Amino acid sequence: MGIIIFIVLTGVAGFIGSNLAERLLREGHTVIGVDNFLTGSTANIDNLLRSPNFKFIEHNVIYPLAIEGPVDWVMHFASPASPPKYLSYPIETMRVNSEGTMHLLYLAKEKQAAFFLASTSEIYGNPTVHPQPESYYGNVNSVGARSCYNEGKRYAEAITYWMNRKYGIPVRVIRIFNTFGPKMDLHDGRVITNFINEIMSKQNLTIYGDGRQTRSFQYIDDLLEGIVRLMSTTYEQPVNLGNPEEVTILEVAQILKELMMSNAQLEFLPLPEDDPRRRKPDITISRTIMDWEPAISLHDALARTIHYYQGQYIH
Helix, strand or coil: CCCCCEEEEECCCCHHHHHHHHHHHHCCCEEEEEECCCCCCHHHHCCHHHCCCEEEEECCCCCCCCCCCCCCEEEECCCCCCHHHHHHCHHHHHHHHHHHHHHHHHHHHHHCCEEEEEEEHHHHECCCCCCECCCCCCECCCCCCCHHHHHHHHHHHHHHHHHHHHHCCCEEEEEECCEECCCCCCCCCCHHHHHHHHHHCCCCEEEECCCCCEECCEEHHHHHHHHHHHHCCCCCCCEEECCCCCEEHHHHHHHHHHHCCCCCCEEEECCCCCCCCCCCECCHHHHHHHCCCCCCCHHHHHHHHHHHHHHHCCC
16 A cells, blocks of 8 residues: 555444554554444544544444545444453444445445455354365354354445445455454453453453363454555455464463463353354465465563553553
């Protein structure tokens, strides 16, 4: 993206959206950030508001969004994304991924802009294929506890590609695997933030199930690099962005205990409904089309994240 572009970015007050806006602004682009603060934080955009190339619009994108002036990209990153958040707002989650996606696609059509959808590895459900390639259709419970999120994202992908087919809107779709780093809500209920919060609060570490279920964790900076690289390609099919280094929840807990010099005990609780047993991306496509793969090790990424939270939170 060598020239200055104008970007509408929804979910800008969220974890990924705010970090992405910072990256785009550093590269000299103009960003119109949109959020309604359902799960986002005003603190996440405080530094963005000081940039002359950033404009903020408080708006719920389940309703049409009016933008004046040119737009090169409409980037849809608005949605509750952690299980406690989307289970607290299940209807809102489905609507932002259905009605919200539709309205933003029509905005892209009106502005003759490209459309970028942040989808999720959750569309694979509790996978029976391992690792998960983009060609895998998934194993999803359409009426289960997580359906508001994974089915919402599956619909978002479907309408994105039908608008692409019917109207020729250029599209990019990423399926984001577990990502963490600065600006993530410490109380959002995800694995790494849960553990860090519990260690900082001198609590037991909560392990759901036996802790042997796996995840593939990537640092936010690696994800941002993948997003920017994909924008510079013409590839329009879904792309996994995640770390193929597969670790168990127990292993993550142990690394964090060592990094934070904690002797916290483990407390085991029942596994939530439809919680995936294994999660690992096949990133052959991202390696092939944009020479991308995660560059930051899990150990270094956790150390950076701990440092951020220790500077931000006092218990």
